[in-house]
Amino acid sequence: EQPKIRIKYKDSRGKNWELGDLVLYSTDAFLKKLFKSIIIESVIQTIILIIGISILTVILLNLFLNKPLEKITDTARRIGEGEIELQAELAGTREVLTLATAFNRMTSRLRDSIEELDRYFTCSLDLLCICDINGVFRRLNKEWESTLGYPVSELTGRNFMEFVYSDDQAKTIEQLQELGKNKEVLNFVNRYMHKDGTFRWIEWRSFSYGNLIYAVARDITERIENDNKMRRMNDELEKRVAERTENLTLINK
Numbered sequence: 001e002q003p004k005i006r007i008k009y010k011d012s013r014g015k016n017w018e019l020g021d022l023v024l025y026s027t028d029a030f031l032k033k034l035f036k037s038i039i040i041e042s043v044i045q046t047i048i049l050i051i052g053i054s055i056l057t058v059i060l061l062n063l064f065l066n067k068p069l070e071k072i073t074d075t076a077r078r079i080g081e082g083e084i085e086l087q088a089e090l091a092g093t094r095e096v097l098t099l100a101t102a103f104n105r106m107t108s109r110l111r112d113s114i115e116e117l118d119r120y121f122t123c124s125l126d127l128l129c130i131c132d133i134n135g136v137f138r139r140l141n142k143e144w145e146s147t148l149g150y151p152v153s154e155l156t157g158r159n160f161m162e163f164v165y166s167d168d169q170a171k172t173i174e175q176l177q178e179l180g181k182n183k184e185v186l187n188f189v190n191r192y193m194h195k196d197g198t199f200r201w202i203e204w205r206s207f208s209y210g211n212l213i214y215a216v217a218r219d220i221t222e223r224i225e226n227d228n229k230m231r232r233m234n235d236e237l238e239k240r241v242a243e244r245t246e247n248l249t250l251i252n253k
Helices: 027-080 094-123 143-148 166-180 221-252
Strands: 004-010 016-023 127-132 137-140 185-193 199-209 212-219
Touching (some): 027 094, 143 199, 166 185, 166 199
Antiparallel strands (some): 004 016, 185 199
């Protein structure tokens, strides 16, 4: 405990007053108290400085990193929704620029792949289609228009069973069930109704992947008709040969 001097005062009327105690500090004690106050003040200022730097860092990160990343994320989402021509903005920090450049390179390859697939769908002479496991057309190429007489836009989104000839629906459902078991369907033939009321013979090669069915088909109506025509001609020829043979037999008798 530090030494104290009590200060008293006696007024003109002779009344004594106590004004308080005067504490006497040694030089060491005074310095200790002074250093302690300086250290506490420095710690407080340091804490305030750290908080300020943290807030500034968050603001800068949001401005120079988070915002550009949000733009890249939004661009990726829109590309996923079909806007494949979009590119990420080349702006921001070096790291963001590197990420945006790599992103644009990948989306460019994606566009090339999609364009290649579109060319394949457009130029193929076969009937190409993608449908879900329930038989709903998701995508078809232009050859379907000349084969069935319906525009592709009218076929897309409809179930192919709507176009299957009634006598072939049962066996078509059986093949669809096989595809649902991840089995390939090869050289399956059924008949599809044309818009004009006639039907077309279609030969299928199909496989499933996930919940989608990928198929390549051919219109073999002309081949079937030629085969039937040849069969009729052979039957007619065999009939005539049999009649001629019978006539010759009767003549020889």
